[in-house]
Every structure is written in C-alpha cells, then in structure tokens.
Amino acid sequence: MATQQLASWAVGLQYANLTAPVIAAAVASVYNWAGCAIGGYVQDAPTIALNTTQLFGGPATSSIFGAANSSLQTDAQIAALVNGIASHIDDYDDTHLETIIHPAGPVASALFAVTEWKAPISGPDFLTAFVAGVEAECKLGLSVYPQHYDVGWHITSTTGSVGAAVAVGKLLKLDVPTMQQAIGIACTQVVGMQEFFGSDTKSFHVGRAAQGGMLAALLASRGYTSSLQGLEAKFGWAHVVSTRENMTAEFNTLGKVWEVQKNTFKPFPCGIVVHPTIDASIQLRTKALGMGLDISDITSVVARVNPEVLVLTGKTDPQTGLEGKFSAYHATAVALLFGKATPTEFTDAVVLNSTVITLRKRITTTPDPSVREDEAYVSALFKDGTNVTQHVEHAIGSLDNPLSDAQLKTKFIDQVALVLGDGGALKAFNAFTNIANMSDVGKIAQSFRGSNTSTSSLASSGNSGGVGNLVITTLCVLLFGVGFGITILI
Amino acid sequence: MATQQLASWAVGLQYANLTAPVIAAAVASVYNWAGCAIGGYVQDAPTIALNTTQLFGGPATSSIFGAANSSLQTDAQIAALVNGIASHIDDYDDTHLETIIHPAGPVASALFAVTEWKAPISGPDFLTAFVAGVEAECKLGLSVYPQHYDVGWHITSTTGSVGAAVAVGKLLKLDVPTMQQAIGIACTQVVGMQEFFGSDTKSFHVGRAAQGGMLAALLASRGYTSSLQGLEAKFGWAHVVSTRENMTAEFNTLGKVWEVQKNTFKPFPCGIVVHPTIDASIQLRTKALGMGLDISDITSVVARVNPEVLVLTGKTDPQTGLEGKFSAYHATAVALLFGKATPTEFTDAVVLNSTVITLRKRITTTPDPSVREDEAYVSALFKDGTNVTQHVEHAIGSLDNPLSDAQLKTKFIDQVALVLGDGGALKAFNAFTNIANMSDVGKIAQSFRGSNTSTSSLASSGNSGGVGNLVITTLCVLLFGVGFGITILI
Secondary structure (H helix, E strand, O other), X not given: OHHHHHHHHHHHOOHHHOOHHHHHHHHHHHHHHHHHHHHHHHOHHHHHHHHHHHHHOOOOOEEOHHHXXXXXXXXXXXXXXXXXXXXXXXXXXXEEOOOOEOOHHHHHHHHHHHHHHOOOOOHHHHHHHHHHHHHHHHHHHHHHOOHHHHOOEOHHHHHHHHHHXXXXXXXOOOOHHHHHHHHHHHHOEEEOEHHHOOOHHHHHHHHHHHHHHHHHHHHHHOOOOOOOOOOOOOOOHHHHXXXXXXXXXXXXXXXXXXXXXXXXXXXXXXXXXXXXXXXHHHHHHHHHHHOOOOHHHEEEEEEEEOOHHHHHOEOOOOOOHHHHOOEHHHHHXXXXXXXXXXXXXXXXXXXXXXXXXXXXXXXXXXXXXXXXOOOEEEEEEEOOOOEEXXXXXXXXXXXXXXXOHHHHHHHHHHHHHHHHHHHHHXXXXXXXXXXXXXXXXXXXXXXXXXXXOOOOOHHHHHOOOHHHHHHHHHHHHHHHHOOOOEOOOO | OHHHHHHHHHHHOOHHHOOHHHHHHHHHHHHHHXXXXXXXXXXXXXXXXXXXXXXXXXXXOEEOHHHHHHOOEEOHHHHHHHHHHHHHOOOOOEEEOOOOEXXXXXXXXXXXXXXXXXXXXXXXXXXXXXXXXHHHHHHHHHHHOOHHHHOOEOHHHHHHHHHHHHHHHHHOOOOHHHHHHHHHHHHOEEEOXXXXXXXXXXXXXXXXXXXXXXXXXXXXXXXXXXXXXXXXXXXXXHHHHOOOOOHHHHHOOOOOOXXXXXXXXXXXXXXXXXXXXXXXXXXXXXXXXXXOOOHHHEEEEEEEEOOHHHHHOEOOOOOOHHHHOOEHHHHHHHHHHHOOOOHHHHOHHHHOOHHHHHHHOOEEEEEOOOOOOOOEEEEEEEOOOOEEEEEEOOOOOEOOEOOOHHHHHHHHHHHHHHHHHHHHHHHHHHHHHOHHHOOOHHHHHHHOOOOOOOOOOHHHHHOOOHHHHHHHHHHHHHHHHOOOOEXXXX
C-alpha cells in the first residue's frame, strides 16, 4: 500500500494545504538551490556534463542557470542533469539532517527544467510540486535510514529519483495509478554510492536522479507500465536497497510533519558532518589571535567528534579541491589558518598548498560516540605550551542554530555574484524569493539573464564559444533542412 | 584492484585474442539480439519510450532497428534506450545461464548506437568491444551471484551498465585509468529490480543500462572523475549491492574462460526458468495426440520443477501478455493447447482467452529442489483416467541442448519477418551474420533498410505518421532558423 499511499497524498496535495512556514521553507530551499546551481557552475563538472550530453541535445527549452549571462538553454533532460550537478558540486546546498538527504537538488533540478518547457506553470503550482517531491524523498529516506545509508548508498539520489518523479508527475497532473507507475519507474533507477564522494560523480548522482525521475513521470504519463507497488513489493525498492523499512509509518505523517521545514542550509561547502569542527576551529582561531598567539605556532590539534565525521570525511591526504571537501583534516586546517571555509578554501591550489598540508598533518581526529552530530570539541597546542580549546554545542547551520535570513541571502549573493556580478545576483535573489507570486515560473531566468555584461566572467570562460555555437546551430539547421531522416515524434 | 584488473584486460583485448569459437558465439549473440530488437519493436513499450524521449531528441545518427523499413534514426542515447527495450520486451533474447544475465541487451544496444554515430567502426573492432562488454558484465555477475540476484536485483541491467561502459569505452579507445573512471560512473547507476518483471519496465532496465554505460564512457573520455576503485571499494558497487563478492577470482579468468561462449538463446519468449516445463508440455501434447487423446479432456496437470520456477514465474492469474511471460501456468497451458510458445501465445488476447484460462486453473506447479534448472517433469490426467507424463532432462535452448544454427536462423527470420517481410528478414540475417567482415558496421542498417515496401506493416502502424514527421521536422527547422537560443556544444 505504501506506493499508493504516497501517490494519493501527492496527487491530492493543494497549495492551500501548505502553511505559511511550509511555503517559506520551500522558497528558502528553492533559492538556496538556485544560488548553488548558479555559483557551482564555475566548477568543471557541469561543463563537462553539458558538453557531453549536448552531443545528443534536443530542443532548447530550459535554462542552465549558471550560464544565465550567456542565455544558454538546452533540452529539459540536459538542464535537469547539468543544473543538478552544478547545484551539488560545491557540497554547499541543503541538508535534511535526519537522513543527510540534500532534498532540493533532484527535485528542483527536474522541476525548473520541466517548468520552463511546459510553461506556464504558476508559482503556487511550482511550490506545491516542489513540496510534494521533497516530502516524498525525505519520508522515503526516513523509512530506510540509517541502514540504507550505512551500507554505502548516496541517499540523496537514491530517494531523489522518486522525489523528482513525484514533483514532475504533479506538474503533469497525473492521476493516482499513473503516479504509482511513475514512482515505480523512478525507484528502479537506484543511482549513487558513497565511494564517489570527493569526485565529480557525487554531483552526477543528483543530476541523474533528476533526469531519471523526470523521465519516469513522462513515460508513465504516456502509458508505460511498471508496478503499482514498486516501493513495498518483496522485490521492490525498500526490500532491495535496505535491511529496514517502515514506509507506511512514515507516509502516515505526510502532510502532518513537514520535512521541508526541517531543511537546513550549509554554511560551509563541504561534507556536513565536519561543519561543527569547522565552526569550532574558526572560533578557536579568533580566541587564539585574541590571546596574541600565532596560528603558525600550532604544534598539534585534536578534534573530538561524532564518529560519522571519520566515516564520511576521513580523507587524510586529499589531492583535489573536491577531495578536500571530504577531509576533516583539510577543513580544520583551513578554518584555523584562514578563519573561514568558503568555496575559495576548497580549490585544488589550496588543497596542495604546503602551509595547509603542514598544519593538516598536525591534526588528529578522535571519534567519540558521546559527541552529537552537530557538536565538536577542538583543542590546539601551541609551541609555547598554551592549549586553546573550543566547544561548539550546536554548529552554525544546524537545526538549533540555523543560518539567519540575512546569512542565507549573503550566501546566495556571494555565490551568484561569481557569475552574474553583484547587481545580477541581487536581481536573481529578488526573482527567486518572489516565486510564489509568479504566474509563469518558466520566465524566472529572463529576469536576471544577461545581468553580467562582462565577457570575461568565470562562467562564460568555462564553456561555449559563441562563434562555435553559431556554427553548430547553422549546421543543425542545414542537417534538418536537407532532410537527414530526422523525425521528432510527439 | 578489481576495477583496474577489469579495465586493463578490456583495454588490452585485441581481435587476435579471440578464438574462432569466441567470434562465432559473439556473432550469434549479436544477430540473436538484432532479431529480438527488430521483432520486439511491434510491442507498445519501445514506441512509448521513443515518443517520450524524442521530445528531447538530438542529431539523428543511429538506427531504430525495428523501424528499419521507415529509415528511422534518432540520437545515439535514444537509439540505445529504444533498441534495448525492443530487444528485451519479448523476453526472447539470450541467457548466460550461470547468472541469468541476458548479456547482449545492454552491450549491443549501446554499441550499435555509438557505432553508427562514430563511423567507421570495423567488424573486428565492433566484435572485440562486444566481447569485452559481455565478459565484463558476466564476470561481474558471477562474482555476486546468487546473493545479488536473490535479494531482487535485475542482474542483467545492474551489471549491464558496466558492460556497456566497457564496450563503448573500448570503441573510444580509452586508456586504463580512464576506463576505470568510466566503470565507476557506470556502476554507480544501479538500475533494475525484479518487481518490474511482467511490465514494460523490465525492458526499460536494459535500455537504461545501455544509456547509462554509454554516457559513463563518454563522460570519462572528457575527464569527468569518479573513482579508480568503483567496483571494490568499501562503499563501491560490490559491497553495496551484494553480501558476497569475489571479483578478483572471477577477473583472473578473463580471457581464459570466455563467458560469451556460454551464452544460450531462448527458444520461447518468456522467463527462462519455465522453458523446461514448456518443452515437456509440448512433447507431452504430441504424445497424447498420438494416443488419440483430446487436450480439452485434461482434468489436471502437475509440473514438478526447480523451485526457481515459482520464484520467478509464479503469476497464477496474469492479465496481460507481459504478465503471461512470468506465469508458469500460462506457459504450460499454451504449450499443451497449441503445441508451441512463440510471441503469438503471449499476447493480451491469448492470456485472457477463456479456454486458456480454464486449462491454466487445472495446473499445479510443485517445486522440487532435486529437479535441475534445465529439467522438468510434467504429467497430465485425462477424463478417461489416462495419465500421460513427460520428463525433459535438458530443455531445448539449454547449454546441453542448444538451439542449432538452423533453429537460431529460423528464430531470427520469424521475428524479423514480422517487420521486414521474409525477403527483408533474409537480407538482415545476411547482414548481421557477416559483421566480422564489415569495414563499417555503422552501415549495417542500410543493407536491409526499407526492405518491406508494404505501408501497412505492424511496425510502421505503431508510430510515426510520415506527414506528422514532416510537419514536426519543418517546425524544428523554423525553430532553429529563428534562433531560439539553441546551442549545441561539442
């Protein structure tokens, strides 16, 4: 019954069912996602994925948000993949702490791509679909966590394909049995393992889940059959991917306990389990400097942390910026050295910097089950024998100490300005925070597109020579024109 | 080391390493796949998948084989999906019996799509890549079978994405580390669960594995990073999807024990475990008719079978042709009633036929662990008290009783003639069996394309009105022409 239960709830959900705090949480989740999707586009992975999939590119209906200043649109499947990758590549997005799911990625990446393609979709319809998708993936995650996670699955994408299917299915106005079929096609695509953390493939998981879920909803809408009990059947999702499941119990709370309200936003662009250590290290640095100490005089550091820190961010000798995001040693070192941990501290150059490496090697991380996941104790011993300690009870960004609205706005602006400049970033911020009032969310990119008139921005240098595009586009027109047997069936 | 071991072997494999029997087995596997991909196209699933994905369709480089008479080409990703679905939808393809993998599906579906797109690829290069892919997926399957299968995964697609990545990576001439990265991106996409057997989604698994593997190889070739130990790492493929693995042991046999030589070809279009029962039932029918008995006088039937028969084909009350393929009761009934089990006996109409249903209800299936997987005992009691029994020691199509070359040819012709007529089927047979001698395998479809000049064939009625295509194509040219911001980056 679980699949039907989820499908029935999602199909029945109305905007009027969403309380003001739920809507606010959804809007924050969406704009935080957008900031990451725009800012993350300067990394290599989104561009490689774009250039590869554009070999198969179809009608350009949907925006690559990080390329907004060059007005780049692609087909909806590619947009879902590339925006999904860009939104997650910095490990800077959002976290549903009870499951460590990053909920917006798969859902928003699919939803925006379809919303632009199937315009007009209103703000309320968009947000209702978004909430339906987020609740679906988080409830599903809760029903198999932690067993499903502990074996090595990347839970964001393994549940995300279902979230994306539910969200897109909602836009397509699927009926309940068809939504069940869509959930089936989505859940049989289980993408994502933790081995790929620290590589481009971690964010591929998010984009692929968005694509897979979108495709599932579209196939089901056209009569493609799967199963009415894909989630709960003996050889269906839950039993195959987990040794524990309690979907019915979790789905009973749909619409009563809103998971989107529990979404948190990362203050640091790296594995969330190491955030308390970073927070403590930044505070420790401030304290030490106030005592007249010199960070370069640190001889040893001990971080006493929740055991998950070593499981997920245990890389002792990272070689790339992406690997640095999964190294508690690197994160602690940059926090102590620079007093911050922003995308700038997780580049290849900083990871290979000799000062950083020297301090990294002086750091010991001690797992302690009595330390909570949002807590850390850090102590640093200096040459003169001084020992400075710092305890963080609830790390910044956690449920008990969330980013303020102002901090979340700053996070958005800082990321987006990398691509669109400060003015463009503010325009984009205003657009995404106004989403509930839009009659056609598909037009959102137009409101900030081309904001940065500089031709030397980080984003445009990463891909797409304009002349090359023109040549290819012309070639395509010629190919179509001479009738190369291209048939597009609708 | 397992990922590197597999990658090194695959990268090093040369056509000269393939013995004559290996080449013969590869060619038979390829043409049996092609027969299924052409014949299976008359089902609904490939057309729904085609029409859905063509919404995102790009450059038309690769043939939909089942639409050869209408010269339909699509982008390579869509061709891989649709041919993969068509090749598996009838459950009539091939089987590596030790793992129940249907090896050709994911590998050939990806390879033909890329081969036409990246022409020219020679026959020897094509077959070497095909063998590399098949060995990869079957060795991987052997290393986790049966635990991985028993929990509910559809092993054809869960290993198939790796097979497709290795095969396409071979065509792209990846070096060893890049092949390792490709294997990583492929193996993190785990598609396919047994709950979806008997629905369109079972064959989606095969097509999606082909797409995912192809995309993995292309992404890796452009520098997208994953892991060098995706298969064996603690949170990598084998440990996440199975409670058992012995990859190193299996990979040690690469190039020594050829899995492609163990490939078998299905004589009946349905779950392979029920084939011995069908074989016995057909023989029992002949015996009974010879005794002057009337099949309609059967009052009860008992099939004593290997226990897997009920696990995989235990549907007692199928409602569709696809469900009938997973019903030992339906398969036994049609074998007794009609003396054959071809695609014609697994249509919705036959599954819902009252005579068939009546006999189906008189059939009992008894699991017996002492009965081997290729063995069955069937006994039928007639109204007059006569009991007719039949024991099949090695079912037709099994390793000990394989289809002869003549039978395999007949199977191909019967399927392909549905789409291309008898003449076209023979032309296609000659093309696929000559593959080793081709200098450009990408031209294979041209040799039998348009063979059936009839406009009322099953295939063309299933999709693509010519006028509609013209309108859409024209529309696309216009869209491209007015510069709708379409950019294709290569």
